[in-house]
Amino acid sequence: MRTLYSLIVVFAVPLILAARTEKTTAMEPLSPNSQNDSTANGYQKKWWKEAVVYQIYPRSFKDSNGDGIGDLKGITSQLDYIKGLGVDVIWLSPMYDSPNADNGYDIRDYRKIMTEFGTMSDFDELLKGVKQRKMKMILDLVVNHSSDEHAWFAESRKSKDNPYRDYYIWRPAKNGKEPNNWVSYFSGPAWKKDPATGEYYLHLFAEKQPDLNWENPKVRHEVYDIMKFWLDKGADGFRMDVIPFISKDQSFPDFPKDYDGNFGKVYALGPKLHDYIQEMNREVLSKYDVMTVGEAAGWTLEKTPLLVDERRNELNMIFQFDVVGIDRQRWRWKPWTWRDVKAIYTRYDKALDVHSWNTVFLSNHDNPRVVSHFGDDSPLFRLASAKALATILLTQKGTPFIYQGDELGMTNYPFTKIEEFDDIEVKNAWKAEVLTGQVDAADYIAHLRKTSRDHSRTPMQWDSSPNGGFTTAAKAWLAVNPNYKEINAKQALTDPNSIYHYFRSVIELRKKTPALIYGDYADLDPRNASIFAYTRTLGADKYLVVLNLSKENVAYTLPGALKAGQLALSNLEGKEENVPVVNLKGWEARIYKL
Numbered sequence: 234m235r236t237l238y239s240l241i242v243v244f245a246v247p248l249i250l251a252a253r254t255e256k257t258t259a260m261e262p263l264s265p266n267s268q269n270d271s272t273a274n275g276y277q278k279k280w281w282k283e284a285v286v287y288q289i290y291p292r293s294f295k296d297s298n299g300d301g302i303g304d305l306k307g308i309t310s311q312l313d314y315i316k317g318l319g320v321d322v323i324w325l326s327p328m329y330d331s332p333n334a335d336n337g338y339d340i341r342d343y344r345k346i347m348t349e350f351g352t353m354s355d356f357d358e359l360l361k362g363v364k365q366r367k368m369k370m371i372l373d374l375v376v377n378h379s380s381d382e383h384a385w386f387a388e389s390r391k392s393k394d395n396p397y398r399d400y401y402i403w404r405p406a407k408n409g410k411e412p413n414n415w416v417s418y419f420s421g422p423a424w425k426k427d428p429a430t431g432e433y434y435l436h437l438f439a440e441k442q443p444d445l446n447w448e449n450p451k452v453r454h455e456v457y458d459i460m461k462f463w464l465d466k467g468a469d470g471f472r473m474d475v476i477p478f479i480s481k482d483q484s485f486p487d488f489p490k491d492y493d494g495n496f497g498k499v500y501a502l503g504p505k506l507h508d509y510i511q512e513m514n515r516e517v518l519s520k521y522d523v524m525t526v527g528e529a530a531g532w533t534l535e536k537t538p539l540l541v542d543e544r545r546n547e548l549n550m551i552f553q554f555d556v557v558g559i560d561r562q563r564w565r566w567k568p569w570t571w572r573d574v575k576a577i578y579t580r581y582d583k584a585l586d587v588h589s590w591n592t593v594f595l596s597n598h599d600n601p602r603v604v605s606h607f608g609d610d611s612p613l614f615r616l617a618s619a620k621a622l623a624t625i626l627l628t629q630k631g632t633p634f635i636y637q638g639d640e641l642g643m644t645n646y647p648f649t650k651i652e653e654f655d656d657i658e659v660k661n662a663w664k665a666e667v668l669t670g671q672v673d674a675a676d677y678i679a680h681l682r683k684t685s686r687d688h689s690r691t692p693m694q695w696d697s698s699p700n701g702g703f704t705t706a707a708k709a710w711l712a713v714n715p716n717y718k719e720i721n722a723k724q725a726l727t728d729p730n731s732i733y734h735y736f737r738s739v740i741e742l743r744k745k746t747p748a749l750i751y752g753d754y755a756d757l758d759p760r761n762a763s764i765f766a767y768t769r770t771l772g773a774d775k776y777l778v779v780l781n782l783s784k785e786n787v788a789y790t791l792p793g794a795l796k797a798g799q800l801a802l803s804n805l806e807g808k809e810e811n812v813p814v815v816n817l818k819g820w821e822a823r824i825y826k827l
C-alpha cells in the first residue's frame with residue numbers, strides 16, 4: 234500500500250503538476266484556484282481576481298435570425314470580437330425560458346433556453362466557442378423569485394394544501410389588507426391577492442415575479458440542483474441576482490420607524506442569509522472551481538466582508554451600488570461629485586482586507602451608459618472621457634466588469650416620450666406616479682433621460698448599416714441609438730485611436746502588471762474635485778494613475794513631492810515623464826510606473 238502511494242507520488246504527481254503548469258502558461262494565463270500562491274501583500278491568487286469580465290445582455294447583443302431580438306447564435310458569431318478585447322470571462326444575463334415580464338429576470342423554466350434566444354444546442358455551441366477561445370462563462374442565477382408562469386407557482390397558487398404551496402410566500406390578509414406595508418421595486422405593494430385562495434403572495438419585484446420561499450429546504454435543494462445542472466454543463470460560476478433578499482424575517486414586520494424610503498436595505502436584513510449561502514457553498518460551490526458574484530442589492534458597504542471574506546465560505550465578491558447609484562433615488566436624478574465617488578472607493582478599500590475581494594463596475598443593464606453617466610458624451614470629449622473611465626474601471630481594486638457597448642463608448646438614448654421605453658420599472662412608475670397626477674410627465678421623462686435602465690439596453694451598434702447591423706429585421710425590439718453611424722464596432726476596430734483599442738491596451742497592461750490587480754490602494758488627493766490621483770503598490774512595484782475628470786486643462790502638481798515616473802499608458806498625446814507637475818488636458822488619463 235505504502236509502496237503504491239510512493240509510486241503515485243514519484244510518478245503521477247509531477248505529471249499532474251506538469252499538465253497543470255502547461256495549462257496555466259500555454260493556455261490559461263490566470264492563476265488557478267487550486268494554486269496556493271499568495272502575493273507580497275498577502276492576497277491569495279485566484280483566477281477570478283485576475284479576470285476581466287464582459288457582460289452580455291443577450292436580447293440586445295446580436296440578432297442572428299432577423300426577428301429583431303438578440304440571440305445565442307448571435308453571441309457565438311461575435312466571440313472573436315469579445316476575445317479580441319482581451320477579456321477572460323463572459324457574464325451572460327438570463328437566457329432561460331421566460332415570459333419576459335422583466336426581460337428574462339422572471340424565469341419560467343430554469344433548464345430551458347428562451348425560445349427567442351435559441352435552443353439548448355445553441356447554448357452548448359456558445360459555451361464550446363467560449364472554451365475554445367480560453368474564456369470562461371458565468372450565468373445569471375435568479376432565485377429570489379421565479380416567473381408566476383413557472384410550474385411551481387402554477388401549482389402553488391391552486392390551493393392552500395397543494396404540495397408546492399410552500400415554494401412561495403403566502404400570507405392571509407391583515408385587517409382586510411396586505412400582510413405588511415412593503416413595496417415592490419416596480420411600484421405598488423409587494424403583495425398581490427390571488428383569487429384562488431384569497432391569500433397574498435410576496436413579490437419584491439413585479440407581480441409576475443413571486444418570491445421563492447427559501448425557508449423551505451425543498452426550494453433550496455431545487456436551486457442547488459439547477460446550479461449543478463449548469464455547472465455540470467461547463468458553466469464557470471454565477472452572478473446571483475438580488476441575493477441578499479433570499480432570507481426573510483418570517484414575522485414580516487412593517488417598515489421600521491426610521492425607514493428612509495430605501496426598501497432594499499430592509500429587504501436585505503433577512504436573518505438566515507448567511508446560513509443559506511454557506512449551505513449553497515457546501516452543497517454546490519465548494520465542489521467546483523467557479524466564480525461567484527452576488528448582486529448585493531440593499532447591502533451596506535461596511536458589511537461587505539460578511540458575504541465575501543474567504544474564511545466564511547460564502548461568495549467571491551459582490552456588486553454594490555454606491556458608485557453607480559450615486560446620482561439617483563429610484564428614477565429621480567440627483568447631483569453628485571467626483572469627490573463623493575472617490576470617497577466611496579476609499580471606504581471600500583478600508584472595509585476589505587486581504588481576505589475579501591471586490592468588483593469594479595461603472596455600468597450594467599440596470600444603469601445608464603457609462604460615458605453619459607460619469608463622462609462627457611459631447612463630440613469633443615466622448616472619446617477621452619470614455620477612455621478615462623475605462624482607466625478607472627481597470628485600475629481600481631477589484632475584478633472589473635465591462636458592460637457590452639461601453640468598449641465602443643455607446644451613449645444614452647435621446648428618449649423623449651414614454652412610448653419609447655420598454656422597462657417595466659419605467660412603465661409601472663409612469664402609471665403609479667404620472668397617470669395619478671403626482672408627477673409631471675415632462676419632469677419624469679427628463680429624469681429618465683439620465684437615469685433609465687433602457688439606455689444600456691438599446692442594441693449593440695455593430696456597423697453603419699440599418700439598425701446598426703444588430704438585426705436584419707425592419708425594427709429591433711428596442712430602438713437602436715441614432716448615433717450608430719458614427720459609433721459602431723466596425724469603425725472602432727479599424728480606428729487605432731478608438732475606445733475599443735484603448736480598452737485592449739489597458740486590459741493588456743493590467744494583465745501583465747500584478748500591482749494593478751493585487752496592489753494596495755491609496756488615494757493621493759481625496760479632496761480634489763476634478764483630479765483623481767491614486768497609487769497601486771505591490772512590493773517594490775508602484776503605479777500612479779492620474780486622471781483629469783473635467784474638460785478644463787489642469788496643471789497638476791503631484792502631492793508629496795512625487796514625480797510622475799515612467800509613462801505606461803495614456804489616453805491622449807501627453808508624454809511627460811519624471812516631472813512633479815503634469816499638464817493634463819480635459820479628461821486626460823495617464824498610468825505611470827513610479
Ligand code: NOJ
Nearest residue numbers: 335338375438474475599
Ligand atoms: C436585478 C436585475 O439586475 C434587474 O435587471 C432585475 O430587474 C431585478 N434584479 C429583478 O430580478
